[in-house]
Amino acid sequence: MNQETTITYSKVNRDIIKMLDKPSSKWLALFLFDLAVLGIGLFCFIYQVYTGLGVTGYSHPVFWAVYISNFVFWVGIAHSGTLISAILFLFRARFRISIYRISEAMTVFAVATAGLFPLIHLGRVWNFYWLFPYPNQRELWINFKSPLIWDVFAVSTYATVSTVFFFVGMIPDLAAIRDRVLEKPRKILYTILSLGWKGSNWEWLHYTRAYLYFAAFATPLVISVHSVVSWDFAMANTPGWHTTIFPPYFVAGAIFSGLALVITLVVPIRIIFRLEEYITIAHFEAMAKMIILTSLIVAYAYIVEPIMSWYSGSPHEWGQVVFRATGPYAPFYWLMVFCNVVVPLLLWFKKIRTNIKALFIISLFINIGMWFERFNIIVISLSHEFEPGAWGFYKVSLVELGITAGSFAWFFMFFLIFIKTLPALSISELKEILPAPTKEAKSE
């Protein structure tokens, strides 16, 4: 790698800020397509609110399904952003520098997407604010025993902290953009966003401190938010849900899926914006190694679950294991095992994990596998509980698919805007690892 010899501070500025140039017609086409899909999702949602939740595939006793799967999926995705930006920052893992901004953006947008689903799935969504503890003349209060309330707090806290962290990390870069752009509206926008950043030593001193504290503050949230989400299930007595392994299993799974989505997003960006110099094979390899680790943790959980079920001696727990592996949903179960356990094994080979194409394809498999993991946990468990007289079968409906597609469009809408308005790579941090400019350096 010879980047350190060719990349200069000004090149970094130029290259990264160039990404914010007037969008191409391709971008516009993509954006319009995205809005169209979002429109479909929105239409489905309005139709669902107007008609009733009956337009979904919910079937007694499967009362949670694709919406909650999406919720857990997106919350999971939201994890690796903060993991990469905060935890790896604390660990001084340099490889984070090129990718952390994209993953942070992904985090914020994924939380924004995840947060929709608890509302979308409500029977009476117009009363959603009842889930918040607000004073009211009827003296009605919320039930702090309910894991759903814990969810409300965990997810909103996480959303707030990750958004602030995202923004704080961007301030010097925004100032750099402010200094470069000429058009009036953009100038004003970035002037406001950069909060008057001047890059003085005094500012840098406080800024780096603050960033460190934010990183420290966000770190426990990475662990807590998905643990709390896992309690939605683990605290219930449903066979297949009621297990103590869920918090670590969910956190590992979340990081696993988040890393995979980072790869999925970074690969095309790297190609489209020609960022090969900044995002190198080494970065991908580091992520691939983390994927191997989290995949192993997830695989461990897959093995522990049936063993514990068998050991419990409960016909309900064991019945659930057998049902997952052999019931009508078995293809989904085995798809999940294949995607999350078997496919990542390929990454043990250096040749594969340094091959961008292979990595991209593997990351897609992991995304699919992790979505189905959530689907399997939720739908398979609910359809085969204690009472054989009340077993059911869930089949997804068009409305749910529409809203799910819409949620992806919602996420990508933000992401597309982000790519064109905010620095996708951290200008200031990229400079940290460059050799400081000297007089001999070729100036422009």
Place this chain on the structure above:
Amino acid sequence: MSDGKKGGIKRRDFLKIIGVAGGTAVVTGGCSPEPVEQIIPYVIPPDDIIPGIPKWYASTCTECPSGCGVLVKNREGRAIKIEGNPLSPINSGSLCARGQAALQGLYNPDRIRGPLSRNSSGKLQPISWDNAEKALLEKIQEIQKQGKGNKIVFLTNHITGSFGNLIDKWLGALGGGRHIVYETFAHEPMKEANRIAFGTDKIPTYHIEKTKYLLSFGADFLETWLSPTEYAKKFSHSHSYNNKAMGKLVQVEPRVSLTGANADEWVAIKPGTEAFLALGIANVIISEGLVTNSEAGKLKGLLANYPPDKVSSITDVPEETIKRIAKEFVELGPSLAIGGGTATTSSNATQTLVAINILNYLAGNIGETVNFGESLTISQVSSFKEVASFVDSMSKGEVELLLIYNVNPAFTLPESLKFEEAIKKVPFVVSFSSFLDETTEQAALVLPDHTTIERWGDLTPREGVYGLIQPVMSPVFSTKATGDVILSISNQVDGIKDQFTWKTFYDYLRDSWKNEFQPKLAPEKDFETFWNEAVQGGGLFMQVESPQVQLSDGVAAVQFTEPRFQGEGDMYFVSYPSSRYYDGRGANKPWLQELPDPITTAVWDSWAEIHPNTAKKLGVKEGDFLSIESPYGKIEAQAFIYKGIRPDTVAVPLGLGHRSYGRYAEKRGVNPIAILPVATDEISGGFAWLSTKVKVSKTGKWEKLVKAQMSMSQGDRAIAQAVTLKEIQNGLHGEEHHEEPDIYPPHKHIKHRWGMSIDLSKCTGCGACVTACYAENNVAIVGKEQVSRGRYMGWIRIDRFFEDDSEDGAGTRFLPMLCQHCDNAPCEPVCPVYATYHNYEGLNVMVYNRCVGTRYCSNNCTYKVRKFNWFSYKWPEPLNWQLNPDVTVRSVGVMEKCTFCSQRIIFAKDNAKDEGRDVRDGEVTPACAQACPSKAIVFGNLMDPESNVSRLSKNERGYHVLQEINTKPSITYLKKVKWDKA
């Protein structure tokens, strides 16, 4: 109050503003195109109506011929629920699903709303009552002029008493027309067999309650046979475990009915050979000297022809079984053998019943468990021969005027009888039906009668039970009692005017009770007292002793033959009456359509039951459409694979497949009668339902068979538990549940903790409780498509589990599952908004208004009894008139579930408070417990150690479903008791 110093709005100004705003609203409101409706308060309130307090009126159910007494609940002028009349000796306060669903006949949106007449283009068109009656009057006058009065036929269902007499008298006066009383299930072979065996052509009442050993040859007494609610009650009495003993039921039939599913043993007999089995058993009884009956000699010669080995080869029943049953029949007495179920009525049905009579006679059951005193009036209906000859005379053009009342022969007669072709030859057909069914479609004039809930009448289902029918509410539509129509027409016909001086049918009814019943039943009372008592009590009820009967010598002359089957196929075709639709008349009631069939749990459609081996042979799985072909036609129905049927038999329920009968019945399922031949029982001439062999093949079409329950068995999960009789006689022990300590203290209950006990040895799985719950709690009907998505809304469901280990279908376990009102309810902590919580009376309360619809409570419910409102369900006008005003109609997006009928609890508590006392044990009865024919459900206060429910919940058989989850339910189930395997 402040003086309004600081500006702001003064009180006066406020009122002005409100006045203006209100006035504007009125003005704008006035512009709307909606017609102005006025609400007029009672200026002088009627003395006997207190808004909010229901009135109960006694009447008699006419949904089937068994004639149960009913009480109809009336709130502010509308009938809202039907319950059994506790005074009636037939049903003693319980009522089956069909009886309760009569309300949906009353409020059926497809009821004929006024008289109709066929116009020139052949369509039925509304006309006024005056014109309608005039049309009939003119027709009658014309016939009278021509002297063809004997060519009038009045076709009715089984109507006894005054209305029947009026029709007979009227026909007589008009010149001797025929009155055909047509019942689909007429039980003619029973009548004939009793004539042959005992010289009395009556159908007796059986004292199943006194029986310890019941041998049933295909009698489906829990579904449709004679008087199902009565026999369910009696069966529960004899068969439920009590004091270390219980009765035994052996069911002999080719396909296990609901009755068979409740039996302790199923004998899978070759279809139609029951007579030989009965004779074989009798042979063993005599040859082994098990009884010393002086009359046995008469039978020796006859029975000698039927040794067990020969019988075994005819019937497919093993010799040992025959011998064992013979022994048990005598030793485990008092015993009783019954037969004559519709599904097993073949060409030798009378012979079978003669053989059964012989068995009963040998065991000394006549007069003991068979009571010929309380004989059923259904034996008086016209025979199938008469019906067939009537159809014949129609086709010959010998009927000038046909009047049809409450029957639907176009649906219930086999197509091969060609009723529909024949009726077209009748110049003038008048129907009094409330619904546009297949027969009424053929009528030229429709004069809709009131339903039973809106009219006067009487019904004598059997000797000793004289039921009265009284109107419970004013008619919903422009209908008129047929009795009134007859009288008003008669008043205008010359020559008969003076014979029909009554103004209304009510006068006629009173007169006939004055002249007929009072002198016989209570001559000492003055008539007004007698009448008022009868109306108030729903009729007059008394016991009748059984006369002594002797076995007649004619028995020896009976030739016992093997049944004859038509058709080339290799499968016996069993078409059995549905416990939900009877002969099809229930099919237009959504409660019945959505009530899961007790065996298959299927709803809203027909199915064909086949044995797993047959299914394998045909390569068929559940839901595959089977083509069932007889020489008379072909039907297609979805397969249901069922262990409780012989491999050489296929069974299809009756009642569906209507071409017209309103939106709920039309184009739904198949009518197996369509492919039946006109075959009759050789001796009695009654219709033979079991007469056909069919070809069964796979069509290749598949659709999900829509059932309320997906699973067939409970596997290794002890949901519906059972013990064997020996085990419990030896004493149950080692079942002590270890109580885990709890972190949280238990709930505190003040005065009441409501609880329930459900005795699984009593529950027959009939589903009366489910319909009662629908009626009481405004549970929505969702339709077939939604049920197929698992969105069945019933608050109580009957879990049906087939035994895994048994090779046959008998011993199925039924378990009514409803909200357990757990003391440690998993649903409560997970609700984020406290929409469900535990109240101080032990109820798990659901607050609809607070629910946001996260559905977490249902996910965490161990018993899965919570239902969600996926849509805002609608009740088409006027079905919504039935809604119980005491119970909220739930809106879209909220969870709902069993409340233990909290409105009834509140009602009882209010009553008790008014009277300054505590609620008495038994004062609160939820709708399910009230309806239950076998009284399996008991409700009460668990805080009161003396209450019935407290006592039962400490019963040695008591257990909580899924006790290991530690939900601490308020419902205690009592384990079913099974006979040990022989």
